Amino acid sequence: MSQSFPVSWSSVEATASQTPVQAEKLPNYDLVLQCQTGHRPEKAAFAELMRRYQSHVDKVLYHLAPDWQDRADLAQEVWIRVYRNVKRLNDPIKFRGWLSRIATNLFYDELRKRKRNSSPLSLDAPLTLDDGELDWEIASATPGPEEDLTTREFYDQLNEAIADLPEVFRTTIVLREIEGMAYEEIAELTGVSLGTVKSRIARARHRLQTQLQQYLDGG
Amino acid sequence: MNPDLDPLNNSMQPSSDPASPKDSFESTTLQRDRFELLSAYLDGEVTAAERKQVEEWLVDDVTVQKLHARLMMLRQGFRSLPVPQPSQPVEQTVEKVLAQVERRPKLSLVWGGSAIAALFVGAVTIISPIVRPPASQVAIKTSQPAVTNSQPSVESDGLLVALDQPVLAIPKEATTPKATTGVKSNSSAH
Structure with a gap:
């Protein structure tokens, strides 16, 4: 019976117990598996998991909460939750989605706290990116110089346009486009009907495509 | 149908259409519905009939074709959006x-x-x-069996004893003397 186990299981266990340094060489799936073995995730494996997925956490949190200054703290809390609960993840293939969900849940927990504590006026305040904190990392596969400039400009504009969307629209389109959630999942997470999700996504897209028309038509 | 359409109309108004004011509402609604359907189509969140409808538009309607192309570009933009510079280096996060x-x-x-x-x-x-209680518990426990043990023997001895006992023991010790004396006095009176 034990012979019917997939090879990856045994190989992961073997590598995990012998040399934790090899975590860097493991494919994502096996790395998640390794973090699930033992009483608590192994330090080296978990660190490697964080290195691989931190950019995703950053991206999700950035787009959900572009105007929050303490996203680094939130990201840490996301990873602490992952550390505690990674064993509960049934299918390691779904790790990325699961991670997004943890980050999103944390964002909503925080949002609720902040809404309770802050005056309603501040929620209506426009979301600006004027504080100059942003510095964009350009993808490694860089296009040609002149193309690079327009692409960069497009990304800047897109980021700004997303951040300028009213909160409910921004979070909904981010859950859809960046986190890849289905409408039903979004409806469940945000506590609204499917129709509302559909409408919010359409409206967010409508506004974005109107604002970015010049870049979108060019392609 | 969509409760959030009207209240947010100000902030999320679709781009104005150069249609005449009379039929602008109708065309805006139609436009909005079409756009919503197209958007849902993009996400694969449509019924078979809706899909067919959108695909027909995509063949016939240049405006829908153009919108579709734009939305595809937008999606591409979302997907290839560079990761913002982390608010702190990864290694610092790992460490913390x-x-x-x-x-x-x-x-x-x-x-x-x-x-x-x-x-x-x-x-x-x-x-x-x-x-502390063990002593008392033991005492209770030992006394209880003693009672239960003694009971059968009492019962077996005869009902007379059992009948006799209540008369003497149950009622109020304080009153019994009076009662008995009363009875005695009554009987003595007779």
């Missing part, structure tokens, strides 16, 4: 998180330790009354 998760078990040990201590104190307080 590992420090926290390693500290937390220690904290939990402290809590666990105090919980164990509390349990111990609790146990002692619970046990200590028990320590």
